[in-house]
Amino acid sequence: MVKRMLKYEAEAVDRVFHAVADANRRAIIERLTRSPATVSELAALLGVTVAATVQHLRVLQDSELVSSEKVGRVRTCRIDPAGLHNAEAWLTRQRTAWELRLDRLGAVLGDEAKESGR
Amino acid sequence: MVKRMLKYEAEAVDRVFHAVADANRRAIIERLTRSPATVSELAALLGVTVAATVQHLRVLQDSELVSSEKVGRVRTCRIDPAGLHNAEAWLTRQRTAWELRLDRLGAVLGDEAKESGR
Numbered sequence: 152m153v154k155r156m157l158k159y160e161a162e163a164v165d166r167v168f169h170a171v172a173d174a175n176r177r178a179i180i181e182r183l184t185r186s187p188a189t190v191s192e193l194a195a196l197l198g199v200t201v202a203a204t205v206q207h208l209r210v211l212q213d214s215e216l217v218s219s220e221k222v223g224r225v226r227t228c229r230i231d232p233a234g235l236h237n238a239e240a241w242l243t244r245q246r247t248a249w250e251l252r253l254d255r256l257g258a259v260l261g262d263e264a265k266e267s268g269r
Numbered sequence: 270m271v272k273r274m275l276k277y278e279a280e281a282v283d284r285v286f287h288a289v290a291d292a293n294r295r296a297i298i299e300r301l302t303r304s305p306a307t308v309s310e311l312a313a314l315l316g317v318t319v320a321a322t323v324q325h326l327r328v329l330q331d332s333e334l335v336s337s338e339k340v341g342r343v344r345t346c347r348i349d350p351a352g353l354h355n356a357e358a359w360l361t362r363q364r365t366a367w368e369l370r371l372d373r374l375g376a377v378l379g380d381e382a383k384e385s386g387r
Binding site: 161164165168169172173184235236246 | 280282283284286287290292298303304350353356357359363366367
């Protein structure tokens with residue numbers, strides 16, 4: 152059960168990083184952090200077809216980075232912060248683990264320098 | 270010139286996010302933030318062949334997440350923090366832009382509530 156949950160979490164992180172590994176999809180996210188936008192507005196921003204934009208939006212929605220709502224014939228997209236948060240948390244954890252190790256190395260080297268200076 | 274530099278930067282971010290969109294490659298990074306490791310140690314950790322591990326390491330080195338050095342027949346890998354930093358900075362920028370917008374929205378809604386309360 153725990154193993155299945157971990158696998159599910161790992162797959163969710165896979166999806167988010169895959170989604171943001173594309174410059175057009177990152178441009179969509181950058182745009183939506185400012186305000187919601189329609190699919191046509193996003194297509195115009197990227198300079199690609201509506202069909203291509205819909206494909207990118209599907210990837211972003213599957214990774215819970217974007218949500219959308221259709222009213223009449225207009226689909227409006229907005230940012231969904233849940234996905235961003237998990238991906239950022241993973242990266243921050245790695246950086247802090249690495250910095251902690253550097254600090255410990257620095258402390259050890261400092262002690263050795265003091266001892267050899269005696 | 271500036272455009273070419275921006276394109277190069279975007280491709281570098283593409284590579285980093287692609288590299289970390291795989292659970293095995295994330296496991297390698299998690300391991301290396303603790304201490305350097307040989308290719309065989311990493312293969313044993315993942316439970317995959319040395320050849321498969323070398324493939325993952327190539328992706329990680331291309332995105333400047335890992336560096337390695339061969340002494341005799343043993344290749345030792347270590348974390349390279351440059352790549353992690355850029356990817357984390359992009360994610361943090363999106364989150365803070367989004368939070369800033371929420372704060373502004375909150376302020377506007379607060380003002381409206383006050384006015385309608387008058």
